[in-house]
Structures are given as C-alpha cells and as structure tokens.
Amino acid sequence: MEEKVLEVKNLCKFFEVNRGFQGAQVVQAVNDISFDIKKGETLGLVGESGCGKSSLGRTILRIYEPTKGQILFQGEDIAGFSRRQMLPYRQKLQMIFQDPYASLNPRFTVGEIIGEPMDIHNILTPSQREKRVQELLETVGLKPDHIRRYPHEFSGGQRQRIGIARTLALNPEFIVCDEPISALDVSIQAQVINLLEKIQKERGISYLFIAHDLGMVKHISHRIGVMYLGHMMEMGMANDVYKKPLHPYSKALLSAEPIPDPKSARARKRILLEGEIPSPIHPPKGCPFNTRCPYAVAECFNQMPAAFRVDGRQVACYLYSPKYLRKRESLNIEPLLSKEA
C-alpha cells in the first residue's frame, strides 16, 4: 500500500460571528471531515462557493485553528501544534493561492519573494540562494534575469508561476492549491495545470486541489471529494465520480457542467435544484442537503448520515444504506450498484 502523506480525521472548523446580544453564533465551515492523501496523489475538492473548501485547506495548513479533529501529517498530529512546533512542518506543507495579484508582496522583488522562505528557515547562504532562485524561476518557465523585477511587471499567469516557485523553494511534500487557476485566462490555465502536473511527477508531491472548474479537477485529480455546507458528501476515484456521481448533490453539481458538444449537451438531463443554499449559520437539521434534495426521506431530517461504502467510494446519503436499496430503485435514479452488486 502506498504511503499516506496526510490524513485528516473528523476535522471541524467553526467560526464565531455576530458576537452580539443574542450571544455568539457559529458558522460550521468545516464539519466532521475525514480523508487521506497518498504520496504523489491529487485529491480534488469541488463544491459551490461558501461550502467550506477553502476553509478546509486553510485549516489543514493551520492558518485557521482547527476546532476539533486530527490532522496527521506523516503520522504526526499537527492539529494542536504551537507556531514554534509548526515551524519545521511549514517547509513540508505549502499552499498556492487563488489570486496571483494579491498573493505576492508588491514591495518585494521577485528574488526577494522566492528567496523569503529560504530566509525564514535559514537555508543556504545568500549567494547560493540567488542561484537557487534562478533555478526555481527556470523550473516554472520564467527567465532567471527576472529576479530583480517587481510583481506588477508580470502578467497574471507569470505571477502565479512566481507564487509556485516560492512554494517550491522549500521542497514541500504536500501543497494545498486553493483555486490556483480560477483567476487566470483559460489559455493560461492549461499552462499552469501542466506545470503543476510536471512538478508532481518529478518530485512526488501530493496536492489538495480546490476548484470549481469540474473538468479541470477531473483532469488533474486522482480522486475527487464533493463538499456541501461543510460536509463531505461523496468521495471516490475521479473518473467514477465524474462519470457516475452517486450522491444526489454530486449528480446535480455535475449535471451543471457545460459539455463542449451540443449534441450530447442537448441529450443530457439537467438536474435543477430548487431553492437556495441554506445559511451556514442555521444549517438544516440532519443532512444539510435535505432542503433541496428531491429524494429526501424521513431519516434525512433527523441525522447526518455516516459515509456508506459503495463501489469503493464513500457516499454520505441514506439512499445508499441497505434499508433504502429498494426505494432507490423505485425512485428511478440510475441503477447504481447494477454490475457490482
């Protein structure tokens, strides 16, 4: 079995808001999420805006303090570590940010930006650092003589490459990519994705890849996780989830993806969800999707279902409990366990 780089167990992150007369209200941004990532693997995270994807990534990197749960990095639980204890792990756990215009300090030159991680961790002498920065610039496809320029002299795609070079400076083993391509031009997106894939192949880095572009997530990820209101609804191999989503929410989400072929696009049945995504301050009791789920049953309104194993994936939906096997078939959802079962 392959080595697990990161394992998250029952991770929760609650934010307190509106500390007013009614007392503190709590936003459950990340709620009881568990998963693991193996060496050299990419886990894609999808879900609509505000579902807690970014909060999950930031909590794993300890930008936010986890409320509950464990974050095991190479077997060590870093969830309760102090900043000093975290310092050696900062080299191994890194992040690529969404907005290349905001993630680089505008007052630093490119050399200072990429050299900063080495400065913080006291790696290499200043002259060796400059050489390393130039190597890193070449790795990400920029010219070594860009070292004295400022971020505003570069385009969005080039800036994102500078951000990637900074991330790579410490030879990380796990990178959270927080929508690294959503601020870029479509033509540039492919370049950045290819660069990320090349780096992964060469260095065996694991990614947690957060995005809303479903096609891109399927392309880069080995496995995909679908999130809704802080919960992990479904997780499985990228192709399985993409071709045959099991959870009603995954079905709706994937049916919303544009298909670049008019014929098959017309043939496809779009699942339109009724209503709005509920407020994360007052999530519905039970499964958070029960307000919009066309197949909701009585249990859905009582308790969040545990993840059921179906076809080697995990689905958090009562329709996949043994009890509802028959009902599911009568509801005429696509036959799900047809061959294997």
Place this chain on the structure above:
Amino acid sequence: MSDWFEPLPAEEKNSEFIAMQSKTFLQEAWERFKKNKMAVAGLIVLLIFTLLAIFGPFFSPYDYDAQDTSNAYAAFSAQHLLGTDKFGRDVFVRLCYGARISLLIGFGAALINSFTGVIIGGLCGYIGGKFDTIVMRIVDIIYAMPSMLYVILIMMVNGANVRSILIGVCIPGWIGMARQVRGQIIGLKEQEFALAALVLGASDKRILFKHLIINAIGPIIVQMTLLVPSAIFTEAFLSFIGIGISAPMASWGSMAQDARQVITLHPVQMLLPTLCICLTIFSLNFLGEGIGDALNPKKK
C-alpha cells in the same frame, strides 16, 4: 510576391531590442521623484531653509537679540538684508533663528509621532481583539481633550521652551497616525501575501514589519507630512497668542505677533514671517506627495 520582402542584414536583428536596466528600489524611487517638478521645488526650498537655519546666523554680524533702537523699522539694505524690527534687531537673523525652532519642532514632532503612531497602530491592527479595543479606547480618551490644552499645561509646568512645546505636541500627535496605520494593517493582514508569509513560517514581527507596514508606507508618509505642518502651526499659534517661545528668542509666530500692532504702518514685518511659514508648509505638502508617489512601485 517573394521579391516584396528582402532579408535584413544580420546586425539589424536585435536593433529593436529594448532591455530595461535593472535598478535598485531607491534608484527607481529617486527617478520617479525627479519627474515631479513641484516636489523637487519643495525639496529645494526646504533645503534652503534648513541651511539658513543652521548656517544663516554665521554670515551676519548681528545677534538675534542685539537691539539698536535708533535704527528701528529700517528698510532692506546692505547692512540689514531684510531690514530691522521695532527694536532695531536684524530681521534676517531672527528669521533664521525662527526657522531653527520651527523646523526642529516640525520634524522632531513628526518623527516622534510617526514612530509612536506606527508602532501602536501596527500592533493594534495586527493583534486585534481585546488588546486593540483597550488601546483604542485609551486613544479616544486622549483624543477627547483639546490638544492645545496639553501644550499649555506642559508649558505651565516646564516653562516656555522648545522642549515643552515638543512634548505637548507629541502627547496627542500620534493618534491620527496610529488610527491610519491600524486601518491599513487591518485591511492588509487579510491579503493573501500576508497569509502566504504565515504559511511559509514567518514570525509575527516579520509579517508586521516586512510585509504589512512596508505596504502602508504611502499613507504613512502622507500622514507624516501632515504632522510636520501641524506641529509648526501649533508653535506659531502659541507664539502668536503670546505663550509660546518667550522673548527675546525669535520664532516665526512670535515675530508675526510683534508685527501685528504695526501691520498698517510696516506690513513687511508681518509679511516676512508668514511668508516663511507658508513656503515651508507648501513645500512639505508637495514633498510629501512626491515621496508618496515615488515609493509606490506601481506608479511608473
């Protein structure tokens, strides 16, 4: 078709290649600063005032308090460059001494206030929470008292001299800067580059000073150039109402005060010190704007 085009000689291949030379940050900032004519003029005027304040009195045979009552209100002449006042004292020398006091108080107060304001505002913005709430309420209390009151009270205790004015100006003077910096830091610390520094393992000190405050440097400089004139004004005002620098020491404010009684007979007596105050403050404003723009690498 093919003879429409002819190959260029090889040496012309790179003739269109424009490579910008790499410069250090300060070189670039100086370059941008030089383009702003008003800022350069302001810098020159301030340099002249500074030089006059330091060396001016050496070039004149007169002392600032040497009286010659037989020669009161003399016109401009070779002996007295800018004439004499009601006691026959040389106006040029007195203006130079006035520049000493004004510039000392102006720049001294601005430096002390900026330092205090940036540190306190930066810490409040960065740490936030209870610390921020408590410090900001203390700031509100200091701010609630009229600032002139502090100056007058300190002068009652410590006597009317430059040090008292400086202390008096510096008690409430940093508040504007602290509020400004706090606001900037609160906005900047949520930016992704601050999070990136945190993920890289940077210490709080490093994030606050190397990443956040340096990005607030524009507003800080603008605020600083507002602090200088406000301190100069405070001194001039106090001297003008007669409780500032005590006679026979000269400051621009006290000279204007002396000239007030004879403004109809000898308007030049009033004109010269007020002109000095105006020129200094104009120059400071233009200079501040120029430096603020020059330090912003996004403006080319």
